[in-house]
Amino acid sequence: MRIGLLGTGPWATAAHAPALQEHPDLDFTGVWGRRPEAAGELAERHGTRAYADVDALLADVDAVAVALPPSVQADLAVRAARAGCHLLLDKPVATTVGQARAVVDAVRAARVASVVFFTTRFVPGSAAWIDEQAKAGDWFTARAQWLGAVFSDDGHPFATPWRREKGALWDVGPHALSVLLPVLGDVRRVAAAVPGPLDTVQLVLDHEGGASSTLTLSLTAPPAACGAEVELRGASGVTHLPDGSEGAVASLRRAGDALLAAARTGTPHPCDAAFGLRVTEILVEAEHLLSGGADTD
Template sequence: MTHHPRPLATARSHDPRPIRVGLVGAGPWARTMHARMLAAGPETELAAVWARRTEAAAEVAAPYGARVAGSFEELLDLCEAVAFAVPPAVQAELAVHAAEAGKPMLLEKPLGSDLPSARKVAEAVAEHGVVTQLVLTKRYHPATREFLRRAGRATVVGARSCYLHGAFLGGDFATPWRLEQGALLDLGPHLVDLLDAAVGPIATVRGTGDPRRWIELTCEHTNGAVSQASLSGSVRLPRARTRVELFGPDEELVYDTAELDHEECWPVLRREFAEAVRSGRGNGIDAQRGLRLQELLDRAMA
């Protein structure tokens, strides 16, 4: 079966019809976020679902009247764009094929289970000129964008941050890849992305501790600032805690997700992905950004 990449200057630029998205995966995140978000529209519709277990794909597809693809190749034929909700190793393998087929992609973080596989994804995306968008959830909340806007005008000399929860202790998200890789690859992309964007580009990063229990990162930024990040998915808390504190000669600037409603992220994410697919221009939160974050996390592990 031959697929022909669609050029970046797409004919859908002013087409009001929803983008037909195929979903890869049928786990908890596919059910609770991806399928529900994509089917809610109006910018997108859930066209089809494929998973290695057909019965699981059918359960995800049924509430939205989506097709169940018999293979990944069939999914590519049924959609204009692809969304991934699978473990990093699976995403990295299939995303290369989707890029070769010219399909815009909604990608999860991390891009791959290791740096070489992440690099293959980014290289395939660049080679075939496909638009991508990364599901760095918090980046799509208005409060996050306001924090980053204010941080861009501040002089920061130091920062402290944390992303902590107990999801790895049990439940739907205590999945094999998370238990094996730990918080660094699961939570790390979110926090390192915020520090890199709010404080300034990270030049060096060092990690201490065990990613499966608790890991501390110390980052030195190109502007001379120093930041620290605490990461764990294995501590008992009443709810997830994400906090970034910026310090400098002016009043401290604090970002805290305790009061944020993450439901506000999904319409923004969906709208921007659809706009990217239609226009052929992404929002910068893409595979290349994902590769940079994975390069930084790889240095921390080293």
Template sequence: MGAMTGDVLRMGLVGAGPWAHKVHGPGIVAHPRTQLVATWARRPEAAADVAAIGGATPFADFDEFLRHVDAVAFAVPPAVQAPLAARAAAAGKHLVLEKPVAPSVDDAERLAGAVSDAGVTTIMVLTFRYDLGTRRWLDEVARVGEWDGGLARWFSGTLLDIGYDQSRWRHDGGALADIGPHVFDLLDAALGPVTGVEQARLDRGVWHVMLGHENGRLSTATLSMHTPAQPAVTDFAVHGPHGFLAFDASGDATTRYAVLLDDFVRLVERETAEHPLDVRRGLHLQRLLGRVTDQLTGG
């Protein structure tokens, strides 16, 4: 496992899309324990644009980029992230990984294997989970304990926004690929591990999914990123004999990213490879996405 350089984690950023500019880049620059020192993107001019956020050095060669950093944050499509993250892990670099972690279960398993072999620290950008409100809700869910099931609703017009026109993977995968990992992760955390997909249906861009949990509970998720809801609907709830406990997951991504970096730096500093939201969590969620699409196609 690679070590930190002094008290500050030297970070590189891979990608130059909206989240690299809005969240990853500014977040790394603003955090007191991280420094944005290098950027890489498939187009050198795009890497230079992101580098300007924090006075970093853009690189055209990925391996040269890796030689200048302790850790790498990824803000690229899953099909790009998986092989590059495996290379970064093999080089001993710690990883901040976007969701979904890979384009397929096989790719996610290969990445998880590369991380395990290298012993590096990883953390997933499951932003809801770094929100203090989320943590308080999950604590209350655990304290009460007796729940029969749960539900989640996500309706937004994100993919109607011209700013995401070039995000092909989001348009191809829709809400299932982009929002599904967040929603399934939180339902899993609230109600116990998801073990199966009971039903899945895609109707005019809206996903309807019923999940089975290992304790016999059921949860439902309705997901759309093509609904012009103002404001967006991002709510979760559990229900049972003690009532209905709801939670609104709307919040500030930059604040949540700062908490993520707090956790990440602490893990690297302590040379700890395991975290509840590490690459293994990404693999678990990738398997759930695969089961949803299998249910839809009869696979």
């Protein structure tokens, strides 16, 4: 499968480009970026071509991987789907329901495959644990903490403008939801959303399966306090998400495998654009409550 990369920032450089270059069944065809000089440098580093025109790249490939801010990603994903390209997207798909729904509509209309890269879902040990707990069922409650130090670490490469604007809710919130939803069921409502220190937020979710969950999300945690943790409690006892310590490049290669399989079989992947839309809907509901909006339930 010929695949192009849209984006030249820290995430594209550190994860996407190496994963695409190393994947044995993907032909890393080219790079497009909003900064042509950065696209040229990244393409040269990985032995591929820089494109000045995004539509020219879309015409030359079967798929695209996107490593861009969500609002930019959504519009280009629609454009790529309409050009017949399969989509390897980053989370969140978008930060508005309208944009996320437009991506889903374009994917369905073009009958292309889509995979959204929720990192934990592509780590073998974590993915197996999620499947096992979903089958076990009968969970009473869950607690998730996703704490990073992006904003407490001076000069952190991922302290990008969109993360500074949207904070932990939108950056690490999707990771937590990608674990909780397949285990506890969809979210019936965001029961509470409370701001904490700086960009920290705390959520209480009511799930269709009858369980509740609490989430603590932050990008301004002290470095010594950082980490991701999920605990489930129910009839089966207590269990914790295993440590997923492998790098993003290996996980992205598996996401590439998932895209190839979805394109080949026509069977949607569980982390497709429609799942990305649902995550966006939940986060928009939480954001509404955080901004002082009333619970609409």
